[in-house]
Amino acid sequence: MTISKDSPDVSVIEDRRLSCGVRLLVESNPSVKSAAISWWVPTGTMDDPDGDDADGLAVLCAGMLERGAGGLDSREFNDGLDRLGVIRNISVHDTSTRLSASLRNEELPSTLELLADMVLDPLMPEDGLDPVRSLCLQSIQGLVDQPPELASIRLNHLALPAPFNRSAYGSSQALESATIEDVRTAWRTRCLPEGSIIALAGGIDFDVAADILERRLSEWSGGSKEMPESRPRIGGDEHVEQSGSQVHVEMAFDAPPLCSSDELPFLVATRILGGGSSSRLFDHVREQQGLCYDVHAGYLRRRSGSLCTIGAGTTPERVSRTIESIYEEIDRFGSGGITQDEFDNVMVGLKTRLMMHGESMAARAAAIAADFHDRGTPRTLSQVAREIDELSHRAVDDLVRSHFNSKWASGVARVAVGPSTPFQPRS
Structure with missing residues (x-):
């Protein structure tokens, strides 16, 4: 595969705004048997409360998303994704929470159904919070053995403007004090269709994917959210x-x-x-x-x-x-x-x-x-x-x-x- 400025632009990225406000972007490649999903929800560490020890709800929300959804408990939900052979990940960033998945293209419809449940109808069981909290705290404690990562986190804190300078690890104090209602309320109020992006690539039929997502997301509602105002960086x-x-x-x-x-x-x-x-x-x-x-x-x-x-x-x-x-x-x-x-x-x-x-x-x-x-x-x-x-x-x-x-x-x-x-x- 050689790509240059003289290569014919055979790929086309189809773009549709769904009725709920989500932007769907699809690059179809009929020559491959795989498909990938990158779903960006417009909420991240920027939405956590102000204060050096207040950030943590964003990472807890991400951890709780895989603890069951759509009426399925954690084991049933993850078994469903595993049976489809879906390789997935959830990550938290300053302005977004990102769900990524790689799969066989024939499993795309079923995978989109499950991911829609994860975003719109997460179970977030009360007994799931302490294990998620414990994993988050262990990640923070593990930074003592990762000087480059710790230095990078502290550098972002100094060099980027608040609230875009926060760590995706959260703070120990906020993680320890958060309740299940805090987490549920945070996801319910922050997870909005306006500003959400769903990008698909691979052996995908655009119309099939668009029809599934239009049906599943049609009742997803919520107003648009303005980006927080940047504050002076610390330096x-x-x-x-x-x-x-x-x-x-x-x-x-x-x-x-x-x-x-x-x-x-x-x-x-x-x-x-x-x-x-x-x-x-x-x-x-x-x-x-x-x-x-x-x-x-x-x-x-x-x-x-x-x-x-x-x-x-x-x-x-x-x-x-x-x-x-x-x-x-x-x-x-x-x-x-x-x-x-x-x-x-x-x-x-x-x-x-x-x-x-x-x-x-x-x-x-x-x-x-x-x-x-x-x-x-x-x-x-x-x-x-x-x-x-x-x-x-x-x-x-x-x-x-x-x-x-x-x-x-x-x-x-x-x-x-x-x-x-x-x-x-x-x-």
């Missing part, structure tokens, strides 16, 4: 004291927003800077100096704000020099620009990932839902390929020279997890 530095022989550092800097002309050039730039073992940071900080066992850069793109993130794992005695070396390389990156070879290598990687996503129905369904959520319209593989093919070395080089420097890298926020802080007070 600054934070040290999470943790004994041990390693320190993990995460830093965040402002980055171009979604849908801007600089979005794709910046993505390529961050891949060159810290996207793998051939990246600038990996070569200069790890390979040449041996300062850390891991260093990377990423591009976090959200409607609430976009960030360039840089992380490194090292030892207490090397952490200060590691941070200095990262800033030095950012300065060199911005002053010297990028080479044609660096650009070409990253472009090959982007095209390879696009090709692999095209062969995964789960990846396609998720990408279609994400595009509609973030951009207001989904893109076919050929449309994305054209955007990649039309990007030039000069466009990325110009962005790098204008954007990357130590002043920019003075940054929005920095977090260190380890026995001592590596940060000097900011002037």
Whole structure:
């Protein structure tokens, strides 16, 4: 499967607004025997109450969704999905709760029926809350053994505007104090059809899927919900004291927003800077100096704000020099620009990932839902390929020279997890 700007755009994403307000997006591929569902309900951690220790209802709601639905108890409901061979997952994000499922295409009608029950008629039994609560608390306790994950959570808390900076783990205090009525009320009032997205990909008949969902969701009602107003981000530095022989550092800097002309050039730039073992940071900080066992850069793109993130794992005695070396390389990156070879290598990687996503129905369904959520319209593989093919070395080089420097890298926020802080007070 080769995708380029010259490839005929044989795929079509059919788009229908159901009578209840849900947006249905379907990319049919008759050549495959599988199907995937990505159902985004417009409620997430942003809807939890204000306060550092108040978030937790969103993750409890997600955990309770699989505890039975449509008159079936937890065992009966999950047995029903297992008999259909459905591989599924529920995840909580800042603006959405996402149900994903992969299955054989002939099982799509029955699977849609069960997922509709999960969303519209979850059982949420009282005796199911304590086990869900216990699992959530164990996940929080397990973060002590995951310094990179803990650092990332704390970085988002500092660098993103509230209420879009909350952890999908919730807080222990909120999890422990929530009652079953709190959880039921939260889902009933937050789970609305307006803003919901159902994206399907694979061997799917659009009319069959649309008819099932129109019938099942016709009585789903509720007004539209406005996005919460963003509040100023916290910023600054934070040290999470943790004994041990390693320190993990995460830093965040402002980055171009979604849908801007600089979005794709910046993505390529961050891949060159810290996207793998051939990246600038990996070569200069790890390979040449041996300062850390891991260093990377990423591009976090959200409607609430976009960030360039840089992380490194090292030892207490090397952490200060590691941070200095990262800033030095950012300065060199911005002053010297990028080479044609660096650009070409990253472009090959982007095209390879696009090709692999095209062969995964789960990846396609998720990408279609994400595009509609973030951009207001989904893109076919050929449309994305054209955007990649039309990007030039000069466009990325110009962005790098204008954007990357130590002043920019003075940054929005920095977090260190380890026995001592590596940060000097900011002037």
